[in-house]
Amino acid sequence: MDKIDRMRAFALVAQNASFTIAAQRMGRSARLVSKYVADLEGALGVQLLNRTTRSVSLTDAGATYLSLCAPLLEGFDELEERVRNEQASLRGAIHISAPTGFGSVRLAPSLARFAEKHPHVELDLRFSDRRVSIVEEGIDLAIRIGPLRDSSLKLRQLGRMPLVVCASPEYLQRVGRPERPSDLSAHECILDGNMTEPTVWRFAVDGQEEAVQVNGRFRMNAPAGSARLAAAGAAIARCPAYTVSEALKSGDLVELFPRNRVAPYVVAALFPQNRRLTTRVRALIDHLAGDAALCTDAA
Template identity: 35%
Template sequence: MGTLDGIEIFTSTVTAGSFASAARRLGVTPSAVSRRVAQLEEELGVQLLARTTRTLRLTDDGRAFYDRCLRIIEELGEARAAIARSGGKPSGTLRVDAPVALGRKRIASELPRFLDRYPDIRLDITFRDQLVDPIAEGLDLVIRIGALADSTLVARRLGESRIVHCASPPYLRKRGMPKTPRDLQKHACIGYLSEGRPLSFRFVTDEDIAVVDIQGPCNANDVDLMLTMALAGKGIAGIFDFVAHEHLERGTLVEVLADHPGAVWPIHALYPKNRHLLPKVSAFLDFVASVLRAPESTVSRGTSRRGRR
């Protein structure tokens, strides 16, 4: 792998547009710059720059390498600044990825407050449900819901979410209120699709986890669509409490089997080992943890308005 000085000279050359301009910026000769870039290409085994007598142009390999180099240099600068400041203000670009429903329902509305608190941070955030590799995608951290797979990433638990089983008042007037998890086998249920099949409903009991296979008119891999179907009276859905709580408070949804709580899903932040030293990452982790700890309503704590229909 190329040494750091070679990477810095290469990025300076691309930014400046020529060996001569890069040399003036770096205080060395153009031949020294050209020679060091050539050494870097030899070390990597690929051509980074296509050279003519008048211009320099990035090759495809050079473009990919250049994009990664910019992130390396940015992180190096932030690491140096973090050590120099020793607890100074978080700053720099922060790249985050979070699940769609959690991002929209809990995190998005709080982000202006985070940016007000840390004006030197520029936040690049995406909402996706699929698993992503933060190292490969240049992310500082990802937030995920559910059990963790084995990984070399550092994990920090931020909170948890309970699955709430709920239906619309018109559906319950028509089909009745289930008394036990087993009664769900006689009801229309809206399941979350995973690997082509709806996930079973799971309930926490004093002794174990009760698992109920379900069937109904619609299954989906999108929580908002499941919510829409439940609100339309198409069945009983098992959805995260942060998705359901607003509708439970309004009475447009009613929690069923409140005495048999749904399974609890942990929420973690995952990040490469080198990221936890950066003030910007620590600031965001603390902020999101405080957001997820804050109770949304008494509904998400198991006091749904079962009497409202």
Template identity: 40%
Template sequence: MHLPDFEAWAMFACVVEHRSFSAAAQTLGVSKATVSKAISRLEARLGTALFHRTSRRLTLTDSGRALAEQAQRILAEGQAAEEQALESARAPTGLVRLAAPMTFGVRHVAPALADFMLAHPGIEVDLHLSDARVDIVAEGIDIALRIADLPDSSLRARRLSAVSSHVVASPGYLERHGTPTHPAQLADHACFGYTNIANPTWTFQGPGGEQAAVRVVGPLSTNNGEAMVPALKAGVGIARLPDFIVDPEIKKGELVKILNDWRAPPVALHLLTPPSARRPARVELLISWLSERFRNICDPGDTGPGFRGTVD
């Protein structure tokens, strides 16, 4: 029986993550030559090059890209197995990489992490905040929080909370331009665009199940919903945003919900992890913490079914 070269696979995964032989060697505490020999050994065994190497750049070959996810899975499962064996003897330690949407991350994730790190001082968190979609496998992310209607994929997803959104504008804007009573009327208004969604069409379901779709245009486009709020309050236009962004302004009367009989497509807050079933104890702890903290946070009336398959 010829065993796989697990060390070489792990070093390959580390080079992919750090995009450098030198950085991988430093992380692993070995020489650059040791890493280089391991990659060459693995390439010889597989009969294919994994990297294109030049004096200035290191890039994956097609074969390398195809094998990178499997290598990262091998490394993650090996680390998780060791940590599970050791966790009974010591408290979990190490780094967890977490990705979250910008506004939700600042308002909710950051406070939750402060409490988590006080409770688990040996665990470090690398928090990535962005409204752009993140490839959590390619970026080496352990946990991602995502607000979306998720398509099927190989990732594991836990639904934490429904997220409601509303079409909103300032009282001043509505006084000057009128209040739309049907989604089709939005085509005649200044509507803000969310650039992380390629299609600028807003869809709705209305009374009696009526469907409506309208292509919106306006003077402001941005990749972050919270950035729309000052222009909304100033009366520049109309936006469709989740409640957790606009609720404070609605309560103060600075923004008004319109088209209340019409509902946007349902979305939810999900917690995503890579497909491997084995995770380090530190990652499991943060998953449990976030799941408890954010269950039904955006919709107290929603029970949320927990893990519901493998979606992205």
């Protein structure tokens, strides 16, 4: 039995916590994948996985073995890819994580353009508004917007995305329009649960950054949801420009304090420091960095 197949089976089971998913990704039966892992454990003389009828998890020895074998598998894949394919004929899967709204509105069209150029590349898109663990969930590339907290990851900046404070005409007519950023403390604001300081909004005022304390009954972890809630007249929202550009054009939302925008958020591609980037992932990052439509401020 091929040792690489056994290592790959183990790594896929560990990364997906599932024999079924690992079997699907290898194109083998779940029974054969289970045999691969059992034979690997037998050859090593240690248990790598804890198995129950409902879950699969790593043992301490399994975690150590995964950290050592994963780079070897990635290096082997890159070696095969470089020998077998030219840059214009990329092959293989890329597992991508991105925020739901940005992924649907901006990233998906860009990925469609990339896929058209590279018909043999498979794109596994995982849109979520929670912060996924790239290493633990087997992600090749994560797209993130805003403050980047994980220093263990490498990143490449793809563009910049302004934050827009806005409200519906109905809300402004009903409650009154705030004249300056500090007036927001007396208004109903939608708090972003993804932010480290959801009740503090920052503005550029007279050449300096001003922090405004805001409050509100609504807390959201999805910017697109905040934009729709604001358009419904419920409260004032602070959202990335891509989520409100159409509503601003239609008049469903009105931007407040456009001259007081703070520095835009960074849109970045993140990947593990200790992982060699395959040719196909490097090609995708280059494509995203060069795609002007990805981060255009249409607001």
